[in-house]
Amino acid sequence: AQSVTQLGSHVSVSEGALVLLRCNYSSSVPPYLFWYVQYPNQGLQLLLKYTSAATLVKGINGFEAEFKKSETSFHLTKPSAHMSDAAEYFCAVSDYTGTASKLTFGTGTRLQVML
């Protein structure tokens, strides 16, 4: 079964600083990986996804993630944090081995951006 581990339930950065949110995955098949963002009392919005094409994936709002098979990682980065980036971020892996491409999510990382 597929799984993801997000290291650090809370991350605090200063505005303008680098954002690094960590995600490691476990998968018995080549993984499809996703990062979603969730603002308070809202649903999830896709930031980016890896589907076995380029290993460096660029997403919305200046975020990107790099797929590293040797490290089983898919960390999310942004060069310069903005106050509007404060939210909960979820890494997910797709289980497409059954009848559905259902997603298995990590426990999330809450990003706080300080002035």
Add this chain to the structure above:
Amino acid sequence: DTGVSQDPRHKITKRGQNVTFRCDPISEHNRLYWYRQTLGQGPEFLTYFQNEAQLEKSRLLSDRFSAERPKGSFSTLEIQRTEQGDSAMYLCASSGAGLTDTQYFGPGTRLTVL
């Protein structure tokens, strides 16, 4: 395309009551998913439809839960005899039929069982 919508956004009920939630997917999407998210956790898969067929159910979905998608468009999720442990955010998502198609999520229905 107005996105995935869910109704109601919030529901407060007493233990033992039945509740029903509705999800309207993006119109051209034939796959529809239900997830449950408890406080401090990521969403967990509950069930999935392709068109009107319910093809997979998680073991999280006890026999008090039932989901339908009668005409392959909107879906309903009913919880019978609610328990306090059912308090959570219920999220609906829809996607196209491809393995890598993005799942688009609705805003969720927050259920509080007193």
